[in-house]
Amino acid sequence: MGAPSEKTPKSTNEKDPSSPSVDETDAFTTLNLGVWRVLLPNEIVSGGIISTTKQKWNSIVLAYPVVRKFFHDIYQLSPHLFVLLVLLKLWEGVESVLLLYVSDRLLRVIEVGLTEGRPDVSAIIQALVARLICVTVNAVMNWARDYISPILEDRIRLHFKAYLLQARLCLDMPTADDNSSRSQARAGDAWSAFENLCEASMRLVGLFSQLAFISQQRSAGPLFTLVVMVRPLLTLASERTLWLKPHVAYSDNAAYLRLQSLESMGQSRFKGDIIAGDIAGWITSEYHRARDALGDVVSQSAWSLYGVQTTPIDRILAEWAGALPTLYWAISAMLAPASFSMSSIAILQQYSSSLNYSLNMLFWDFSRVGKSFTEIKVLYEAGEVKNQIIDGELEYPRPDVEKSKGMEIELRNVSFSYPGGKSKEAALQDISFRIPAGSLVVIVGANGSGKSTLIKLFTRMYDTQQGTLLIDGLPISEYRLADLRRAQATLTQDHKLYPLTLAENIGLGYAEHVKDNEMIMEAARDGGAAELLEKFKDGVETTLEPTMTAFGYQLDDDKHKALKDVLTKLEKTTEVSGGEKQRLVAARTFMRFKTKKIKLLCVDEPSSALDPRGEFELFERLRQTGEGKTMIFVTHRFGHLTKYADVIICMKEGKVIELGTHKDLMAREGEYASLYNVQAQAFTEAEVATAAVSEPVASS
Numbered sequence: 001m002g003a004p005s006e007k008t009p010k011s012t013n014e015k016d017p018s019s020p021s022v023d024e025t026d027a028f029t030t031l032n033l034g035v036w037r038v039l040l041p042n043e044i045v046s047g048g049i050i051s052t053t054k055q056k057w058n059s060i061v062l063a064y065p066v067v068r069k070f071f072h073d074i075y076q077l078s079p080h081l082f083v084l085l086v087l088l089k090l091w092e093g094v095e096s097v098l099l100l101y102v103s104d105r106l107l108r109v110i111e112v113g114l115t116e117g118r119p120d121v122s123a124i125i126q127a128l129v130a131r132l133i134c135v136t137v138n139a140v141m142n143w144a145r146d147y148i149s150p151i152l153e154d155r156i157r158l159h160f161k162a163y164l165l166q167a168r169l170c171l172d173m174p175t176a177d178d179n180s181s182r183s184q185a186r187a188g189d190a191w192s193a194f195e196n197l198c199e200a201s202m203r204l205v206g207l208f209s210q211l212a213f214i215s216q217q218r219s220a221g222p223l224f225t226l227v228v229m230v231r232p233l234l235t236l237a238s239e240r241t242l243w244l245k246p247h248v249a250y251s252d253n254a255a256y257l258r259l260q261s262l263e264s265m266g267q268s269r270f271k272g273d274i275i276a277g278d279i280a281g282w283i284t285s286e287y288h289r290a291r292d293a294l295g296d297v298v299s300q301s302a303w304s305l306y307g308v309q310t311t312p313i314d315r316i317l318a319e320w321a322g323a324l325p326t327l328y329w330a331i332s333a334m335l336a337p338a339s340f341s342m343s344s345i346a347i348l349q350q351y352s353s354s355l356n357y358s359l360n361m362l363f364w365d366f367s368r369v370g371k372s373f374t375e376i377k378v379l380y381e382a383g384e385v386k387n388q389i390i391d392g393e394l395e396y397p398r399p400d401v402e403k404s405k406g407m408e409i410e411l412r413n414v415s416f417s418y419p420g421g422k423s424k425e426a427a428l429q430d431i432s433f434r435i436p437a438g439s440l441v442v443i444v445g446a447n448g449s450g451k452s453t454l455i456k457l458f459t460r461m462y463d464t465q466q467g468t469l470l471i472d473g474l475p476i477s478e479y480r481l482a483d484l485r486r487a488q489a490t491l492t493q494d495h496k497l498y499p500l501t502l503a504e505n506i507g508l509g510y511a512e513h514v515k516d517n518e519m520i521m522e523a524a525r526d527g528g529a530a531e532l533l534e535k536f537k538d539g540v541e542t543t544l545e546p547t548m549t550a551f552g553y554q555l556d557d558d559k560h561k562a563l564k565d566v567l568t569k570l571e572k573t574t575e576v577s578g579g580e581k582q583r584l585v586a587a588r589t590f591m592r593f594k595t596k597k598i599k600l601l602c603v604d605e606p607s608s609a610l611d612p613r614g615e616f617e618l619f620e621r622l623r624q625t626g627e628g629k630t631m632i633f634v635t636h637r638f639g640h641l642t643k644y645a646d647v648i649i650c651m652k653e654g655k656v657i658e659l660g661t662h663k664d665l666m667a668r669e670g671e672y673a674s675l676y677n678v679q680a681q682a683f684t685e686a687e688v689a690t691a692a693v694s695e696p697v698a699s700s
């Protein structure tokens, strides 16, 4: 491991130019742990053992209400299984004392027999039977616990998966993009936290029963019990854990980040590009190069690296403390040889190792209790992330606005940058214009000029940072988001196919009618996807990307042919062409029109993969179906739309540079006219080329 170092932010900056920018107020300290940088608040770094223990305790106290809720929720999931499992866990705690007791008894009766030269057979048999009963009961209890655990585990995992799914689905775009609200919560942590807490309670019960039992024994007593506890207490005091500490961890090690990027290129989504580009060899050699550059700087998790930062002195002290019980009975035997026998020494050894084990396990479990508390908190916090886009209260459409017309949109001095974006310039800069209700608008402009960003503001995927966006005369933020969304339909280049049936892929445009096959087929025809649906033997019930669960392991081509055949026959992902995907997504938008509530249609370059006829037909159908609504088309191939456009907005570098009808803008001979002429020229050249090719064919 690279030597861990703790330094204050200022000195870090002076010594290492690659260090992160740090808080000028010296609010935190940066720790370099392998490839990781861990930032800890200064008050936590500077605290000694007492303050660290206090922090641990405070974190546990603070997390208590949420842990109580956690147990209540699990109890509600299955009261019987919950109670049974908790009882079985507690039994594990008592089990160790029972075993101590019966072993103790067996040793004593054997020793009496050996000393007197006449073994008490019936007492030995009784002790053996007691031990047999004890281990049998334990075996049954363990079996019952292992039988119940997976059932409860599944219920807990699925419950928290549903909880996290809902939490993630509710996030808006800026919040989802925001690093600080990105949650580490995982549903699997709920079960491990529950198990850890049960285990810790079991250890506690076990420890108290052992302490009570051992301190009652004549050969041991309270002093011996205390001596045994020294080592585990020392381990607890010197234990380092990040779990209960507020911190930020990240890596800026260039070699490590390079390794991560190259490793991700093994994913199937890059397969085609990697084969076509023949770059597999390059990736492997770059990987080796990055690995060499990383050298021996370790890349295990920051949490485990933080935990192993002990010194040899800590280890030596712990080992010495572990030898104290032996020292105790050795000295006791010297001071009072008459009260000691071989069996009492063996029993003391047994007590000592049993207590030591229980205490070590208890402290180990309690160190995980901190982690479990944090995980439970993180889990519940994931459901409480506040969206950055605040919902409005006003009903949309407003009762005082004419319903049959489309949505009116007005921008007043709007500027916008993507949260966390890396660009030097804002995506939109000081934009003002008004789109009257029911207009057909075409937005044109070069790549990156801000056309799609405008659509994202109209649909309130993001909020403007400067200026105002008005819908029907009032700021967009005043309307209820759900109402606004219900009144909008979008068809963009970003839409994806869901891993569901084709019927659902289309039907979810109008979720209430997702089972209405007639409506779905109508939407499919409008989107140009009807022929595609007929191609599949399962028709609309086809799932293009079924969830894959099948895997084969250690199958030999010849010996396990039957098994391999089963694997081959299982369902696979079906690819459709880019144009076919766009037709299915377009069908979903036509399904959305069937809600009859749409007042704004935003179409953003949805036809890049469609053939020219497909694109022409799609735009025509959208235009006809959208009549009476405000329609906004973003497209690079705008030739056949401009004659219908009430307004054309021409964008460049985040600004509106021209605005008007086709005729106005052509007369101006500016950016729009130049874009139009390039297209017109391309069409003319294509026509000439087609004519040149078709002529000899026609004459032959």
Ligand SMILES: Nc1ncnc2c1ncn2[C@@H]1O[C@H](COP(=O)(O)OP(=O)(O)OP(=O)(O)O)[C@@H](O)[C@H]1O
Binding pocket: 418, 420, 421, 422, 423, 427, 445, 446, 447, 448, 449, 450, 451, 452, 453, 454, 605
């Ligand atoms: N999610 C994002 N995060 C950060 N920057 C973004 C994001 N999306 C777009 N941008 C940037 O905002 C600017 C405007 O992008 P936008 O997608 O609106 O352009 P566009 O005119 O639609 O381009 P195209 O014609 O290529 O689709 C670009 O500089 C782009 O890099």
